[in-house]
Amino acid sequence: MSDDGRERRPGATRRRGEELVRAIHEAAIEELLAVGVDRMTMEGIARRAATAKTSLYRRWSSTEEILIDAFLRVFPQEEPSPSSDDLRGDLVRALRMMRDWMTTVGARAVAEVVTARDRNPGLVEAVYARVFGKRGGGFTQTVLRHYVAHGAIAPARLTPVVLDIGEALVVKYRMDHSELPDDAYIDAVVDHAILPALGPPPGGD
């Protein structure tokens, strides 16, 4: 009931420029997660940023514009670094990394926006361009390419489908249940789906 505001700071300094803009960006993401793309309002964002509506309209003219702007400066995406000679271990680590990433604000924002893609095409593009990386976050992708480069996987095996298996199963799990998969499920994804699709190593290890 009293969750929508932000505390006033009576004697505090007045924000301007970059500082204010950043605060508004953060508020926009918060608003997105709280009420969904379709219910975002300028007044809501202003409330969350503890600023005046006027300050929003001075720079943007819709919630969508604010959001796109917000996406364009956020969410660094960690890359898995396949190091060892342990394909299975690296795949598991990559998918765990993806799972962790899915708990972040950025990832939840992606999910929020993608469903409403028909209603907000511009937003979806911004999100894919910046937050989600190229086509769905290459978590296992990085690992798989690494092992292909080192001759442990036959290059022909790395079709677009195969590159997506892990991510697809994790995303679907999250869709069906309301939690993220646990370690055992991730292990199973690697053992029952990804590794079989890779087939035997070319040289016969």
Add this chain to the structure above:
Amino acid sequence: MSDDGRERRPGATRRRGEELVRAIHEAAIEELLAVGVDRMTMEGIARRAATAKTSLYRRWSSTEEILIDAFLRVFPQEEPSPSSDDLRGDLVRALRMMRDWMTTVGARAVAEVVTARDRNPGLVEAVYARVFGKRGGGFTQTVLRHYVAHGAIAPARLTPVVLDIGEALVVKYRMDHSELPDDAYIDAVVDHAILPALGPPPGGD
């Protein structure tokens, strides 16, 4: 601008009872697809059904209730019927069936509702219970179980992960691109992901 109404029928008969209820249900689904879960309104549904707000409030007290009700009487879900001795063919057919199903109103409704799961848990349950079938629509599932029963697949291979591979990849494809996968992609899903996960047939065909 004038898309939201429905034509009046001046001398026409006045709907009541079941007929009216069905019209309202349809209008609710339409409204869902048009504006999204989060922006549905009683007035919008009434407008679409060309009825009076009063007639809605006589039976339900929120858009969510109407939607749940609507879901509870809809969308027969076709089942793939694995017949021949053609595992690959049956899998391809099952996934094509899934793809076709995804173009229906019901499927789009699922997608609409699932993202906003945090905000509408009741809806999500109703949708999963009725529209989406048990946990994500058993398109390939039906096929796979059939072939296990006939000894063509080792039962141990049929883990929850494996049952989901095909559906997961199709869903992810639709998330990443804005179209549904074509036949070639479905073939690839079967050949590069599902079949490898099933391993060689137990008897050695």
Add this chain to the structure above:
DNA sequence: GGAATAAGAAACGCTTGCGTAGCTAAGATA
């Protein structure tokens, strides 16, 4: 210090949806 800049606050009329009430009239029932 004084001027320029930009943020905060309040109010504007307008629109849309809320949930309810009062009434008219269509269609089923007797």
Add this chain to the structure above:
DNA sequence: TATCTTAGCTACGCAAGCGTTTCTTATTCC
């Protein structure tokens, strides 16, 4: 035909968001 049920319509006061205007007041810049 008379009656009862139930659509359909209109209107209500209320709340929230719109986009804009006007004014005050912090900060920054010179």
